[in-house]
Amino acid sequence: MRSLRPWIAALMLAAPLLAIAAxxxxxxxxxxxxxxxxxxxxxxxxxxxxxxxxxxxxxGKLVLLVFGFTHCPEICPTTLATLAQARKQLGADAKDVQVxxxxxDPERDDADRIRKYxxxxxxSFVGGTGKSQPLEALRKNYGVIAKKIExxxxxxxxxxxxxxxxxxxxxxxxxxxxMPYGHPPADFVHDLRLLLAAK
Amino acid sequence: MKxxxxxxxxxxxxxxxxxxxxxxxxxxxxPPQLDSRDEVFEIPKGxxxxxxxxxxxxxxxxxxxxxxxxxxxxxxxxxxxEVPQQFGPVxxxxxxxxxxxxxxASTYNFDCTAHASxxxxxxxxxxxxxxxxxxxxxxxxxHHDHNKGDAAKAHQHx
Numbered sequence: 001m002r003s004l005r006p007w008i009a010a011l012m013l014a015a016p017l018l019a020i021a022a023x024x025x026x027x028x029x030x031x032x033x034x035x036x037x038x039x040x041x042x043x044x045x046x047x048x049x050x051x052x053x054x055x056x057x058x059x060g061k062l063v064l065l066v067f068g069f070t071h072c073p074e075i076c077p078t079t080l081a082t083l084a085q086a087r088k089q090l091g092a093d094a095k096d097v098q099v100x101x102x103x104x105d106p107e108r109d110d111a112d113r114i115r116k117y118x119x120x121x122x123x124s125f126v127g128g129t130g131k132s133q134p135l136e137a138l139r140k141n142y143g144v145i146a147k148k149i150e151x152x153x154x155x156x157x158x159x160x161x162x163x164x165x166x167x168x169x170x171x172x173x174x175x176x177x178x179m180p181y182g183h184p185p186a187d188f189v190h191d192l193r194l195l196l197a198a199k
Numbered sequence: 200m201k202x203x204x205x206x207x208x209x210x211x212x213x214x215x216x217x218x219x220x221x222x223x224x225x226x227x228x229x230p231p232q233l234d235s236r237d238e239v240f241e242i243p244k245g246x247x248x249x250x251x252x253x254x255x256x257x258x259x260x261x262x263x264x265x266x267x268x269x270x271x272x273x274x275x276x277x278x279x280x281e282v283p284q285q286f287g288p289v290x291x292x293x294x295x296x297x298x299x300x301x302x303x304a305s306t307y308n309f310d311c312t313a314h315a316s317x318x319x320x321x322x323x324x325x326x327x328x329x330x331x332x333x334x335x336x337x338x339x340x341x342h343h344d345h346n347k348g349d350a351a352k353a354h355q356h357x
Contacts, residue, residue: 028274028299034292143290145310163310165288178289180299180307 025194026187027168027177036065036167036175037141042134043102046115046127053100053128055173061098062195064188065167067144069105069160070117075181076101077121079166084122086188093196094124096171102128104146104162106135142167170195226337227330237275237298238266240286247282260287260311260319265343266301267336269326274299287311287319 038055045053055063064083068076080101087094101118103109106129114127129135139146149159164181168191176195179188240260266272275298278284278291288309289297301307304325311319327336 024300026300026302028289028297030289030291031296031298032294034295141290143285143288161310163288178297178299180288180309182307 025168025177025191026183027166027179027191029177030175033170033174033176035173036063036169037138039102039128040134040137043128043130043138044111046111046118046129053126053130055100055169058098058100059173060171061096062171062192063167063169064097064099065142065169066099066101067104067139067142067146067162068101069103069162070109070113071105072160072162075162075164079164079181080118080121080125082183082185083125083166083188085185086192087122087124089185089189090192093193096196097192099125100128101125102135102138104135104139104144105160106130106132108156168192168195170198223334227334229333231270231327231333231336231340233270236269236271236273238264238271238273239275239277240264241277242280242284242286242291244279244281246280246284262318263320263322265339266321266323267326268301268304268323270336272301272323274301274321285311 036055039053041052043053066076066079066083068079070076080099083099087097087099090097099122101114103114109127109129111127111129114129118125118127138144144163146160146162149161151158166179166181166188167175168177168179170176177191179191242259246259260276264274266274274287275296276286276289276291277296278286278293281293283290283292285291286297288311291297301321301323304323307321307323309319309321324336325332327333
């Protein structure tokens, strides 16, 4: 028993240090983490997958959920390029990371258009579209804002103001974190590695 | 007698000046510290019920939040209410919290339906390094704590 005392003392001393040293995510973290809201029925995927687009289809992978529209001039291209870069930097681990891009502009974004758009960034990205109602329901469940900005010339060239953060959903389907717009690929890689390593 | 009274006055004034100079020197040269890096905002229990009862003036998050790197550089939002709440840029479940760290000094704009402007601004400043920056930080912090105390009292009375 006496020989164990130094080890027990060392463990007691190290425990708080280990807790402090535990790396934190760069993203904003939800505590506790609850199940991410499942997608409502009626959403179709831009990929070859048949049936409704469901979050459960990606169970076992980390899901990066993004809301946007393919006519977006700046935010969406930047975010998608960042995520594509992050996946490249992850190397072999990228197979466990799925980017899902859901449109906030179903009027113009059909499955084919989203597929072509996403393909320019990373062929593995999956897009989602559908009728306005299920898309609105999905946005409400995630607290996502989307608002049409009318074309001043009265044409079809309207814009969309929308939430710009990326939702990080873990392998078990729990909403773990939210990365605000503007973080570099390295921050995503940092967080994805931590979440991939977590049980 | 008159001379003695004058000496006492001089002594008291001298002591006051020395104390003021000491406080100023402390504020300028001692690096500021806070107990926690979290800047906390909470939705109290019963907020939703109050809103339903017509209390529209219930604003918990200010339009602008000031943070400082290395001191209070984590925004911590807590929902103590019994329903999910849109709190700044996120939807937070009852009893859940959201902690958002900042590592770069900048101005961050978030869409937020809770504000009339539709935006919430987080201004993150560099860690105060110089005596003048420390004085500024302490003054603003005092002002901030003072205002927060008043806001908390107003919320209790709402």
